Amino acid sequence: MQVLAIYSESGGVTKTSTAVSLAVVAARKGRRVTLIDLDPRSATTKWARVEPEQDHLHVGAILAHDDCEGYAEELGIVVPGWSENLRVVPAARNVSNREAEYSDGAEFRLKTSLVGLESDLVIIDCPNRQGGPLIKGALTAADSIIYASKLSGDGVDGVIGARQTVTQFKKNLARIGAPSSPDELGIIAAAITDNLVAQPVVERVAAEDLGETGLLLTPMVPKRTIVEQVRLTGEWYGDYPSGQKVLDAYIQLSERVIR
Known part of the structure:
Protein backbone atom coordinates (compact mmCIF):
# COMPACT_ATOMS: atom_id res chain seq x y z
CA MET A 1 0.00 0.00 0.00
CA GLN A 2 1.37 3.38 -1.03
CA VAL A 3 0.73 6.31 1.30
CA LEU A 4 1.09 9.61 -0.54
CA ALA A 5 0.94 13.02 1.15
CA ILE A 6 0.05 16.16 -0.83
CA TYR A 7 1.72 19.15 0.79
CA SER A 8 2.37 22.88 0.51
CA GLU A 9 2.83 25.52 3.18
CA SER A 10 0.70 27.99 1.17
CA GLY A 11 -3.06 27.91 0.82
CA GLY A 12 -4.97 28.16 -2.44
CA VAL A 13 -2.27 26.50 -4.54
CA THR A 14 -4.27 23.49 -5.88
CA LYS A 15 -3.33 21.08 -3.09
CA THR A 16 -6.86 19.73 -2.71
CA SER A 17 -7.43 19.64 -6.47
CA THR A 18 -4.27 17.56 -6.83
CA ALA A 19 -5.17 15.20 -3.97
CA VAL A 20 -8.71 14.62 -5.22
CA SER A 21 -7.65 14.30 -8.86
CA LEU A 22 -4.99 11.67 -8.21
CA ALA A 23 -7.41 9.78 -5.95
CA VAL A 24 -10.27 9.70 -8.46
CA VAL A 25 -8.00 8.82 -11.38
CA ALA A 26 -6.54 5.88 -9.44
CA ALA A 27 -9.97 4.74 -8.22
CA ARG A 28 -11.44 4.80 -11.72
CA LYS A 29 -8.54 2.63 -12.85
CA GLY A 30 -9.67 0.01 -10.37
CA ARG A 31 -7.40 0.82 -7.44
CA ARG A 32 -8.88 0.83 -3.93
CA VAL A 33 -8.22 4.35 -2.67
CA THR A 34 -8.66 6.06 0.69
CA LEU A 35 -8.44 9.86 0.63
CA ILE A 36 -7.79 11.37 4.06
CA ASP A 37 -8.74 15.00 4.64
CA LEU A 38 -6.30 16.26 7.28
CA ASP A 39 -7.09 19.93 6.75
CA PRO A 40 -9.38 21.67 9.28
CA ARG A 41 -10.73 23.76 6.39
CA SER A 42 -12.20 20.48 5.08
CA ALA A 43 -11.84 21.37 1.40
CA THR A 44 -11.78 17.73 0.27
CA THR A 45 -14.70 16.86 2.55
CA LYS A 46 -16.81 19.71 1.20
CA TRP A 47 -16.01 18.86 -2.41
CA ALA A 48 -16.89 15.19 -1.95
CA ARG A 49 -19.95 16.14 0.13
CA VAL A 50 -19.34 13.37 2.62
CA GLU A 51 -20.86 13.57 6.07
CA PRO A 52 -20.17 11.12 8.91
CA GLU A 53 -23.07 9.32 10.54
CA GLN A 54 -22.17 11.03 13.80
CA ASP A 55 -20.47 14.39 14.30
CA HIS A 56 -17.33 12.95 15.91
CA LEU A 57 -16.66 10.28 13.27
CA HIS A 58 -14.05 12.18 11.28
CA VAL A 59 -10.26 12.28 11.12
CA GLY A 60 -10.18 14.00 14.52
CA ALA A 61 -11.20 10.68 16.09
CA ILE A 62 -7.94 9.21 14.80
CA LEU A 63 -5.85 12.09 16.04
CA ALA A 64 -7.37 11.99 19.52
CA HIS A 65 -6.63 8.36 20.40
CA ASP A 66 -3.46 6.28 20.69
CA ASP A 67 -5.42 3.05 20.29
CA CYS A 68 -6.74 3.79 16.80
CA GLU A 69 -5.86 0.71 14.75
CA GLY A 70 -8.41 0.23 12.01
CA TYR A 71 -9.98 3.66 12.39
CA ALA A 72 -9.21 4.67 8.79
CA GLU A 73 -11.08 1.58 7.57
CA GLU A 74 -14.06 2.36 9.78
CA LEU A 75 -14.26 6.10 9.07
CA GLY A 76 -13.94 6.00 5.27
CA ILE A 77 -17.08 7.04 3.37
CA VAL A 78 -17.70 5.90 -0.21
CA VAL A 79 -18.12 8.64 -2.82
CA PRO A 80 -20.37 6.78 -5.31
CA GLY A 81 -20.72 9.66 -7.76
CA TRP A 82 -16.96 9.58 -8.24
CA SER A 83 -16.07 5.91 -7.83
CA GLU A 84 -17.17 2.96 -5.72
CA ASN A 85 -13.44 2.32 -5.18
CA LEU A 86 -12.90 5.65 -3.44
CA ARG A 87 -13.52 6.39 0.21
CA VAL A 88 -12.95 9.69 1.99
CA VAL A 89 -12.08 10.08 5.67
CA PRO A 90 -13.64 13.49 6.34
CA ALA A 91 -12.27 16.41 8.32
CA ALA A 92 -13.97 19.00 10.51
CA ARG A 93 -13.14 22.43 11.89
CA ASN A 94 -12.34 21.07 15.33
CA VAL A 95 -9.46 19.04 13.87
CA SER A 96 -7.48 22.24 14.48
CA ASN A 97 -7.72 21.43 18.20
CA ARG A 98 -5.24 18.63 17.61
CA GLU A 99 -2.59 21.19 16.67
CA ALA A 100 -2.09 21.72 20.39
CA GLU A 101 -1.50 17.98 20.86
CA TYR A 102 2.08 17.24 21.86
CA SER A 103 1.61 14.07 23.93
CA ASP A 104 4.11 11.25 23.43
CA GLY A 105 3.35 9.19 20.35
CA ALA A 106 0.73 11.55 18.91
CA GLU A 107 2.60 11.69 15.60
CA PHE A 108 2.08 7.92 15.13
CA ARG A 109 -1.72 7.96 15.38
CA LEU A 110 -2.47 8.53 11.71
CA LYS A 111 -0.04 5.79 10.71
CA THR A 112 -1.53 3.47 13.33
CA SER A 113 -5.04 4.07 11.98
CA LEU A 114 -3.97 2.61 8.62
CA VAL A 115 -3.37 -0.84 10.12
CA GLY A 116 -5.83 -3.24 8.51
CA LEU A 117 -6.91 -0.75 5.86
CA GLU A 118 -8.11 -2.50 2.70
CA SER A 119 -6.72 -0.01 0.20
CA ASP A 120 -4.05 -0.03 -2.47
CA LEU A 121 -3.44 3.70 -2.16
CA VAL A 122 -3.85 6.27 0.59
CA ILE A 123 -3.69 9.97 -0.27
CA ILE A 124 -3.43 12.54 2.53
CA ASP A 125 -4.58 16.09 1.81
CA CYS A 126 -2.35 17.96 4.25
CA PRO A 127 -3.08 21.34 5.81
CA ASN A 128 -0.92 24.29 4.78
CA ARG A 129 1.09 24.33 7.99
CA GLN A 130 4.74 25.03 8.79
CA GLY A 131 5.26 21.75 10.60
CA GLY A 132 3.37 21.02 13.80
CA PRO A 133 1.49 17.91 15.00
CA LEU A 134 -0.77 17.51 11.95
CA ILE A 135 2.09 17.70 9.47
CA LYS A 136 4.33 15.53 11.61
CA GLY A 137 1.57 12.91 11.71
CA ALA A 138 1.14 13.05 7.93
CA LEU A 139 4.88 12.72 7.27
CA THR A 140 5.16 9.84 9.72
CA ALA A 141 2.34 8.00 7.94
CA ALA A 142 3.47 8.73 4.37
CA ASP A 143 6.08 6.88 2.36
CA SER A 144 6.01 9.42 -0.47
CA ILE A 145 5.17 13.08 -0.95
CA ILE A 146 4.02 15.39 -3.72
CA TYR A 147 4.31 19.15 -3.46
CA ALA A 148 1.38 21.03 -5.00
CA SER A 149 1.84 24.48 -6.47
CA LYS A 150 0.50 27.19 -8.68
CA LEU A 151 2.96 29.18 -10.78
CA SER A 152 2.90 32.14 -8.41
CA GLY A 153 4.95 33.66 -5.63
CA ASP A 154 2.80 31.95 -3.01
CA GLY A 155 3.04 28.69 -4.88
CA VAL A 156 6.84 28.77 -4.93
CA ASP A 157 7.05 29.89 -1.29
CA GLY A 158 4.72 27.07 -0.26
CA VAL A 159 6.93 24.47 -1.91
CA ILE A 160 10.13 25.93 -0.48
CA GLY A 161 8.71 26.00 3.03
CA ALA A 162 7.27 22.49 2.74
CA ARG A 163 10.58 21.11 1.52
CA GLN A 164 12.36 22.72 4.46
CA THR A 165 9.90 21.08 6.84
CA VAL A 166 10.37 17.69 5.17
CA THR A 167 14.17 18.06 5.25
CA GLN A 168 14.12 18.82 8.97
CA PHE A 169 11.75 15.91 9.58
CA LYS A 170 14.16 13.55 7.81
CA LYS A 171 17.11 14.93 9.78
CA ASN A 172 15.27 14.20 13.01
CA LEU A 173 14.63 10.63 11.84
CA ALA A 174 18.30 10.20 10.96
CA ARG A 175 19.34 11.29 14.46
CA ILE A 176 17.48 8.34 15.96
CA GLY A 177 18.50 5.90 13.24
CA ALA A 178 15.02 5.62 11.73
CA PRO A 179 14.44 5.08 7.98
CA SER A 180 14.44 8.31 6.00
CA SER A 181 10.97 8.78 4.58
CA PRO A 182 8.86 10.06 2.85
CA ASP A 183 10.44 10.15 -0.60
CA GLU A 184 9.96 13.36 -2.59
CA LEU A 185 8.26 12.32 -5.83
CA GLY A 186 8.02 15.78 -7.34
CA ILE A 187 6.09 19.03 -7.71
CA ILE A 188 2.76 19.13 -9.52
CA ALA A 189 1.99 22.61 -10.83
CA ALA A 190 -1.67 23.20 -11.68
CA ALA A 191 -4.11 25.90 -12.77
CA ILE A 192 -1.57 27.01 -15.37
CA THR A 193 -2.21 29.34 -18.32
CA ASP A 194 -1.69 26.98 -21.27
CA ASN A 195 -1.61 29.74 -23.87
CA LEU A 196 2.09 30.56 -24.08
CA VAL A 197 1.39 33.89 -25.76
CA ALA A 198 -0.88 35.01 -22.92
CA GLN A 199 1.11 33.41 -20.10
CA PRO A 200 1.87 35.98 -17.36
CA VAL A 201 5.51 36.73 -16.64
CA VAL A 202 5.07 35.64 -13.02
CA GLU A 203 4.14 32.14 -14.21
CA ARG A 204 7.25 31.91 -16.35
CA VAL A 205 9.48 33.02 -13.47
CA ALA A 206 7.79 30.65 -11.04
CA ALA A 207 8.19 27.77 -13.49
CA GLU A 208 11.91 28.54 -13.70
CA ASP A 209 12.23 28.67 -9.92
CA LEU A 210 10.43 25.37 -9.44
CA GLY A 211 12.33 23.81 -12.32
CA GLU A 212 15.62 24.56 -10.57
CA THR A 213 14.64 22.11 -7.82
CA GLY A 214 14.78 19.26 -10.32
CA LEU A 215 11.40 18.09 -9.01
CA LEU A 216 8.93 19.85 -11.32
CA LEU A 217 6.82 17.22 -13.04
CA THR A 218 5.27 17.41 -16.49
CA PRO A 219 2.77 17.90 -17.84
CA MET A 220 1.73 20.93 -15.88
CA TRP A 236 -16.20 15.41 -10.73
CA TYR A 237 -14.84 17.72 -13.43
CA GLY A 238 -13.66 14.76 -15.48
CA ASP A 239 -17.29 13.98 -16.31
CA TYR A 240 -17.49 17.19 -18.34
CA PRO A 241 -15.89 17.78 -21.78
CA SER A 242 -14.48 21.13 -20.57
CA GLY A 243 -12.49 19.28 -17.88
CA GLN A 244 -10.89 16.78 -20.24
CA LYS A 245 -7.52 18.55 -20.61
CA VAL A 246 -7.18 18.80 -16.84
CA LEU A 247 -8.06 15.13 -16.48
CA ASP A 248 -5.61 14.11 -19.22
CA ALA A 249 -2.79 15.91 -17.39
CA TYR A 250 -3.56 14.22 -14.07
CA ILE A 251 -3.79 10.83 -15.75
CA GLN A 252 -0.29 11.27 -17.13
CA LEU A 253 1.01 12.54 -13.78
CA SER A 254 -0.59 9.63 -11.92
CA GLU A 255 1.43 7.23 -14.01
CA ARG A 256 4.58 8.92 -12.74
CA VAL A 257 3.77 9.14 -9.03
CA ILE A 258 1.44 6.25 -8.19
CA ARG A 259 2.99 2.81 -7.84
Missing part, protein backbone atom coordinates in the same frame (compact mmCIF):
# COMPACT_ATOMS: atom_id res chain seq x y z
CA VAL A 221 -2.02 21.04 -15.36
CA PRO A 222 -3.94 23.71 -17.29
CA LYS A 223 -6.47 26.03 -15.67
CA ARG A 224 -10.13 25.40 -16.44
CA THR A 225 -13.02 27.10 -14.65
CA ILE A 226 -14.94 23.83 -14.50
CA VAL A 227 -12.65 22.63 -11.70
CA GLU A 228 -13.70 25.44 -9.36
CA GLN A 229 -17.32 25.16 -10.43
CA VAL A 230 -17.67 21.48 -9.57
CA ARG A 231 -16.05 22.01 -6.18
CA LEU A 232 -19.22 23.91 -5.28
CA THR A 233 -21.56 21.20 -6.57
CA GLY A 234 -19.81 18.03 -5.39
CA GLU A 235 -19.26 16.75 -8.92
Whole structure:
Protein backbone atom coordinates (compact mmCIF):
# COMPACT_ATOMS: atom_id res chain seq x y z
CA MET A 1 0.00 0.00 0.00
CA GLN A 2 1.37 3.38 -1.03
CA VAL A 3 0.73 6.31 1.30
CA LEU A 4 1.09 9.61 -0.54
CA ALA A 5 0.94 13.02 1.15
CA ILE A 6 0.05 16.16 -0.83
CA TYR A 7 1.72 19.15 0.79
CA SER A 8 2.37 22.88 0.51
CA GLU A 9 2.83 25.52 3.18
CA SER A 10 0.70 27.99 1.17
CA GLY A 11 -3.06 27.91 0.82
CA GLY A 12 -4.97 28.16 -2.44
CA VAL A 13 -2.27 26.50 -4.54
CA THR A 14 -4.27 23.49 -5.88
CA LYS A 15 -3.33 21.08 -3.09
CA THR A 16 -6.86 19.73 -2.71
CA SER A 17 -7.43 19.64 -6.47
CA THR A 18 -4.27 17.56 -6.83
CA ALA A 19 -5.17 15.20 -3.97
CA VAL A 20 -8.71 14.62 -5.22
CA SER A 21 -7.65 14.30 -8.86
CA LEU A 22 -4.99 11.67 -8.21
CA ALA A 23 -7.41 9.78 -5.95
CA VAL A 24 -10.27 9.70 -8.46
CA VAL A 25 -8.00 8.82 -11.38
CA ALA A 26 -6.54 5.88 -9.44
CA ALA A 27 -9.97 4.74 -8.22
CA ARG A 28 -11.44 4.80 -11.72
CA LYS A 29 -8.54 2.63 -12.85
CA GLY A 30 -9.67 0.01 -10.37
CA ARG A 31 -7.40 0.82 -7.44
CA ARG A 32 -8.88 0.83 -3.93
CA VAL A 33 -8.22 4.35 -2.67
CA THR A 34 -8.66 6.06 0.69
CA LEU A 35 -8.44 9.86 0.63
CA ILE A 36 -7.79 11.37 4.06
CA ASP A 37 -8.74 15.00 4.64
CA LEU A 38 -6.30 16.26 7.28
CA ASP A 39 -7.09 19.93 6.75
CA PRO A 40 -9.38 21.67 9.28
CA ARG A 41 -10.73 23.76 6.39
CA SER A 42 -12.20 20.48 5.08
CA ALA A 43 -11.84 21.37 1.40
CA THR A 44 -11.78 17.73 0.27
CA THR A 45 -14.70 16.86 2.55
CA LYS A 46 -16.81 19.71 1.20
CA TRP A 47 -16.01 18.86 -2.41
CA ALA A 48 -16.89 15.19 -1.95
CA ARG A 49 -19.95 16.14 0.13
CA VAL A 50 -19.34 13.37 2.62
CA GLU A 51 -20.86 13.57 6.07
CA PRO A 52 -20.17 11.12 8.91
CA GLU A 53 -23.07 9.32 10.54
CA GLN A 54 -22.17 11.03 13.80
CA ASP A 55 -20.47 14.39 14.30
CA HIS A 56 -17.33 12.95 15.91
CA LEU A 57 -16.66 10.28 13.27
CA HIS A 58 -14.05 12.18 11.28
CA VAL A 59 -10.26 12.28 11.12
CA GLY A 60 -10.18 14.00 14.52
CA ALA A 61 -11.20 10.68 16.09
CA ILE A 62 -7.94 9.21 14.80
CA LEU A 63 -5.85 12.09 16.04
CA ALA A 64 -7.37 11.99 19.52
CA HIS A 65 -6.63 8.36 20.40
CA ASP A 66 -3.46 6.28 20.69
CA ASP A 67 -5.42 3.05 20.29
CA CYS A 68 -6.74 3.79 16.80
CA GLU A 69 -5.86 0.71 14.75
CA GLY A 70 -8.41 0.23 12.01
CA TYR A 71 -9.98 3.66 12.39
CA ALA A 72 -9.21 4.67 8.79
CA GLU A 73 -11.08 1.58 7.57
CA GLU A 74 -14.06 2.36 9.78
CA LEU A 75 -14.26 6.10 9.07
CA GLY A 76 -13.94 6.00 5.27
CA ILE A 77 -17.08 7.04 3.37
CA VAL A 78 -17.70 5.90 -0.21
CA VAL A 79 -18.12 8.64 -2.82
CA PRO A 80 -20.37 6.78 -5.31
CA GLY A 81 -20.72 9.66 -7.76
CA TRP A 82 -16.96 9.58 -8.24
CA SER A 83 -16.07 5.91 -7.83
CA GLU A 84 -17.17 2.96 -5.72
CA ASN A 85 -13.44 2.32 -5.18
CA LEU A 86 -12.90 5.65 -3.44
CA ARG A 87 -13.52 6.39 0.21
CA VAL A 88 -12.95 9.69 1.99
CA VAL A 89 -12.08 10.08 5.67
CA PRO A 90 -13.64 13.49 6.34
CA ALA A 91 -12.27 16.41 8.32
CA ALA A 92 -13.97 19.00 10.51
CA ARG A 93 -13.14 22.43 11.89
CA ASN A 94 -12.34 21.07 15.33
CA VAL A 95 -9.46 19.04 13.87
CA SER A 96 -7.48 22.24 14.48
CA ASN A 97 -7.72 21.43 18.20
CA ARG A 98 -5.24 18.63 17.61
CA GLU A 99 -2.59 21.19 16.67
CA ALA A 100 -2.09 21.72 20.39
CA GLU A 101 -1.50 17.98 20.86
CA TYR A 102 2.08 17.24 21.86
CA SER A 103 1.61 14.07 23.93
CA ASP A 104 4.11 11.25 23.43
CA GLY A 105 3.35 9.19 20.35
CA ALA A 106 0.73 11.55 18.91
CA GLU A 107 2.60 11.69 15.60
CA PHE A 108 2.08 7.92 15.13
CA ARG A 109 -1.72 7.96 15.38
CA LEU A 110 -2.47 8.53 11.71
CA LYS A 111 -0.04 5.79 10.71
CA THR A 112 -1.53 3.47 13.33
CA SER A 113 -5.04 4.07 11.98
CA LEU A 114 -3.97 2.61 8.62
CA VAL A 115 -3.37 -0.84 10.12
CA GLY A 116 -5.83 -3.24 8.51
CA LEU A 117 -6.91 -0.75 5.86
CA GLU A 118 -8.11 -2.50 2.70
CA SER A 119 -6.72 -0.01 0.20
CA ASP A 120 -4.05 -0.03 -2.47
CA LEU A 121 -3.44 3.70 -2.16
CA VAL A 122 -3.85 6.27 0.59
CA ILE A 123 -3.69 9.97 -0.27
CA ILE A 124 -3.43 12.54 2.53
CA ASP A 125 -4.58 16.09 1.81
CA CYS A 126 -2.35 17.96 4.25
CA PRO A 127 -3.08 21.34 5.81
CA ASN A 128 -0.92 24.29 4.78
CA ARG A 129 1.09 24.33 7.99
CA GLN A 130 4.74 25.03 8.79
CA GLY A 131 5.26 21.75 10.60
CA GLY A 132 3.37 21.02 13.80
CA PRO A 133 1.49 17.91 15.00
CA LEU A 134 -0.77 17.51 11.95
CA ILE A 135 2.09 17.70 9.47
CA LYS A 136 4.33 15.53 11.61
CA GLY A 137 1.57 12.91 11.71
CA ALA A 138 1.14 13.05 7.93
CA LEU A 139 4.88 12.72 7.27
CA THR A 140 5.16 9.84 9.72
CA ALA A 141 2.34 8.00 7.94
CA ALA A 142 3.47 8.73 4.37
CA ASP A 143 6.08 6.88 2.36
CA SER A 144 6.01 9.42 -0.47
CA ILE A 145 5.17 13.08 -0.95
CA ILE A 146 4.02 15.39 -3.72
CA TYR A 147 4.31 19.15 -3.46
CA ALA A 148 1.38 21.03 -5.00
CA SER A 149 1.84 24.48 -6.47
CA LYS A 150 0.50 27.19 -8.68
CA LEU A 151 2.96 29.18 -10.78
CA SER A 152 2.90 32.14 -8.41
CA GLY A 153 4.95 33.66 -5.63
CA ASP A 154 2.80 31.95 -3.01
CA GLY A 155 3.04 28.69 -4.88
CA VAL A 156 6.84 28.77 -4.93
CA ASP A 157 7.05 29.89 -1.29
CA GLY A 158 4.72 27.07 -0.26
CA VAL A 159 6.93 24.47 -1.91
CA ILE A 160 10.13 25.93 -0.48
CA GLY A 161 8.71 26.00 3.03
CA ALA A 162 7.27 22.49 2.74
CA ARG A 163 10.58 21.11 1.52
CA GLN A 164 12.36 22.72 4.46
CA THR A 165 9.90 21.08 6.84
CA VAL A 166 10.37 17.69 5.17
CA THR A 167 14.17 18.06 5.25
CA GLN A 168 14.12 18.82 8.97
CA PHE A 169 11.75 15.91 9.58
CA LYS A 170 14.16 13.55 7.81
CA LYS A 171 17.11 14.93 9.78
CA ASN A 172 15.27 14.20 13.01
CA LEU A 173 14.63 10.63 11.84
CA ALA A 174 18.30 10.20 10.96
CA ARG A 175 19.34 11.29 14.46
CA ILE A 176 17.48 8.34 15.96
CA GLY A 177 18.50 5.90 13.24
CA ALA A 178 15.02 5.62 11.73
CA PRO A 179 14.44 5.08 7.98
CA SER A 180 14.44 8.31 6.00
CA SER A 181 10.97 8.78 4.58
CA PRO A 182 8.86 10.06 2.85
CA ASP A 183 10.44 10.15 -0.60
CA GLU A 184 9.96 13.36 -2.59
CA LEU A 185 8.26 12.32 -5.83
CA GLY A 186 8.02 15.78 -7.34
CA ILE A 187 6.09 19.03 -7.71
CA ILE A 188 2.76 19.13 -9.52
CA ALA A 189 1.99 22.61 -10.83
CA ALA A 190 -1.67 23.20 -11.68
CA ALA A 191 -4.11 25.90 -12.77
CA ILE A 192 -1.57 27.01 -15.37
CA THR A 193 -2.21 29.34 -18.32
CA ASP A 194 -1.69 26.98 -21.27
CA ASN A 195 -1.61 29.74 -23.87
CA LEU A 196 2.09 30.56 -24.08
CA VAL A 197 1.39 33.89 -25.76
CA ALA A 198 -0.88 35.01 -22.92
CA GLN A 199 1.11 33.41 -20.10
CA PRO A 200 1.87 35.98 -17.36
CA VAL A 201 5.51 36.73 -16.64
CA VAL A 202 5.07 35.64 -13.02
CA GLU A 203 4.14 32.14 -14.21
CA ARG A 204 7.25 31.91 -16.35
CA VAL A 205 9.48 33.02 -13.47
CA ALA A 206 7.79 30.65 -11.04
CA ALA A 207 8.19 27.77 -13.49
CA GLU A 208 11.91 28.54 -13.70
CA ASP A 209 12.23 28.67 -9.92
CA LEU A 210 10.43 25.37 -9.44
CA GLY A 211 12.33 23.81 -12.32
CA GLU A 212 15.62 24.56 -10.57
CA THR A 213 14.64 22.11 -7.82
CA GLY A 214 14.78 19.26 -10.32
CA LEU A 215 11.40 18.09 -9.01
CA LEU A 216 8.93 19.85 -11.32
CA LEU A 217 6.82 17.22 -13.04
CA THR A 218 5.27 17.41 -16.49
CA PRO A 219 2.77 17.90 -17.84
CA MET A 220 1.73 20.93 -15.88
CA VAL A 221 -2.02 21.04 -15.36
CA PRO A 222 -3.94 23.71 -17.29
CA LYS A 223 -6.47 26.03 -15.67
CA ARG A 224 -10.13 25.40 -16.44
CA THR A 225 -13.02 27.10 -14.65
CA ILE A 226 -14.94 23.83 -14.50
CA VAL A 227 -12.65 22.63 -11.70
CA GLU A 228 -13.70 25.44 -9.36
CA GLN A 229 -17.32 25.16 -10.43
CA VAL A 230 -17.67 21.48 -9.57
CA ARG A 231 -16.05 22.01 -6.18
CA LEU A 232 -19.22 23.91 -5.28
CA THR A 233 -21.56 21.20 -6.57
CA GLY A 234 -19.81 18.03 -5.39
CA GLU A 235 -19.26 16.75 -8.92
CA TRP A 236 -16.20 15.41 -10.73
CA TYR A 237 -14.84 17.72 -13.43
CA GLY A 238 -13.66 14.76 -15.48
CA ASP A 239 -17.29 13.98 -16.31
CA TYR A 240 -17.49 17.19 -18.34
CA PRO A 241 -15.89 17.78 -21.78
CA SER A 242 -14.48 21.13 -20.57
CA GLY A 243 -12.49 19.28 -17.88
CA GLN A 244 -10.89 16.78 -20.24
CA LYS A 245 -7.52 18.55 -20.61
CA VAL A 246 -7.18 18.80 -16.84
CA LEU A 247 -8.06 15.13 -16.48
CA ASP A 248 -5.61 14.11 -19.22
CA ALA A 249 -2.79 15.91 -17.39
CA TYR A 250 -3.56 14.22 -14.07
CA ILE A 251 -3.79 10.83 -15.75
CA GLN A 252 -0.29 11.27 -17.13
CA LEU A 253 1.01 12.54 -13.78
CA SER A 254 -0.59 9.63 -11.92
CA GLU A 255 1.43 7.23 -14.01
CA ARG A 256 4.58 8.92 -12.74
CA VAL A 257 3.77 9.14 -9.03
CA ILE A 258 1.44 6.25 -8.19
CA ARG A 259 2.99 2.81 -7.84
